Amino acid sequence: MNYRENSKNGDKLSILGYGCLRFTKKGNNIDQEKAEKEMLYALQNGVNYFDTAYTYGGSEVALGKFLAKGYRKDVFIATKLPHYLCKSYEDFDRFFSEELERLQTDYIDYYLMHMITDLTSFNRLKELGIEKWIQDKKENGQIKNIGFSYHGGKEGFIQVIDVYDWDFCQIQYNYLDEHAQAGVEGLKYASLKGLPVIIMEPLRGGKLVFGLPEQAVNYFKKEDKSKTPAEWGLRWLWNQPEVTVVLSGMNTLEQVNENVRIASETQAGELTAKQYEMFEQVIKEIKKVEKVGCTGCGYCMPCPQGVDIPVCFRCYNTKYMDGAYKALKEYILCTTLKINPSNASKCIQCGKCEKNCPQGISIRKELKNVKKNLETPMYKIAKTIMKLRMKY
Template identity: 50%
Template structure:
């Protein structure tokens, strides 16, 4: 296993264990298969994984991780990362209530890496500040109950940069893979964090498996024809490991063979592991995936800012995702990135001023495409649910 240092010089395994996708004993809704999960966690620790990521809202995950670590006496060999469900917080006392419950679930007296979960807008952070989160963090750090503070992010690049600058973070967590290179925080966000010497934890390196199982057959055949013999998963992981700004890559592993294979890659790959030919291969794979896209938006952002606040790149990216990965995937992404933001950014706010089209390098028909994208992304039941969710989550 290879390691890269956190902000304080502590080594983190290049591969982290994402504890959201453990198999359940009898399908969805059932309890996690404890013996199987225990074998996977312990094998990962044996192979050098020392970063385990969970969250308050992952059903059964915190309890299982805490039990495995305690019963096997390995708590001091790993770093636990978990998250405050900031979208559920309505009072200062609630912060302590959720945190204390997480400590009980995890059977520990401290959290090594604690995140504000799923920030999509800097307004959500400001809301926490009004409840005294800065002082709360300072107290928890002074007491040794939190060692590093960070945030996980779903939103656009501009908003990521605002959140990044809003506090002296110890680390951050972003969705990043070769298909999302210029989406959400993107490469620009990754480099901005590195400039501030803020370690970056990567989630969704395989887009929830979509860069493996749901790749077009043409892309799978192209990857298989290469002399390396890499699988689609290894290619995607190597693309991340090749970048020095990446500190740790989370993988939602749910079998011992998967743990062993991913640990092998994390032991062999690193900065400089991809040749120019390998980068060319990835570019060809992206082109193949792009054939099924709805609109040729590259996410460059030249159309922004929209005078009326429409998040044009996110709308088109999620619209494309509906056609490359399925309707539910694109709508879920749009829900996270746009629908839950404090300031509305929907395509329906477009007044057809044309400023975006004047700056678009691809000369896309943005004004005509936005209404169709919005209809696809937000059918009536999504709109109704969105109104309710925004009132609940944003206050």
């Protein structure tokens, strides 16, 4: 296993992290016996970073049961505060205490504010007293490192990075999302600030493995028949020294074995110019099914009405690449449920954005398409359900 050092404290983190969201279920519950076999194999082969969250149904409990068998000191636990459920200062302790109990531990190595979407969402936490709460928890040793996981645009990510003295951060990043959300610009900015960067959705939940166009798969095969699309996707990430840990939601021994092998072989800077050209061809094939050719550059921003144009287009494209369910979920989370909503229906067709778009996109027209395709009757129902869930 290869490791990359957290320059802030010297922790040597395995470049492959165990994402605990996708444990195999037996009925409605996690198959504990199977999950423990897979986690043990990963641990014995050098994986030392395990990522879970309060809202990953049963995941914290499953990880806690496993680590209680004598493995706690061998790993770094990362879990997350569901800040969107917190309405008061007291809620911070209520959720944190429950997580400690679930995980059967008295401290968390890497603790994250879960799903920060922009600066406004963090400012709300500041008003509730989150900075004092974090300080107290770090001083008494219950939290070793504080960070946040991010779902939003590049500008918002940089603002969140700058507003607080974070220890690390977590972003969605892969070869298809190089310029989406925080993107490569955000990755490099965080790294320059000295922050370890944890990567989630490295293979788009499997879409960069099982959902690729045939021609895209052929480009990978032409370069090296022995490497799968999954391996190429992981190698693209680990080729970048700014990437610290890549999370993988492994739920078979075969997946664990394969990912451990790749993480033990790959090194930063190993991809050739020819192989980068291969990725460009693969991306072109994938983008042929996209509806809007938005690169996420952000030149169209800021919108006078507060529409997050790149995020709206990303979610619209997601519908045709990853399916309607994921698109709707991302759209509601990343635009509608923000304290200051940024969804497409706020557009008043002023046209200011189109003057600055390098791709010449008919932004006003496409925002109408976003509204038509994503703000459907199902959108209204899902929005109401998600609001209620966050309230209670």
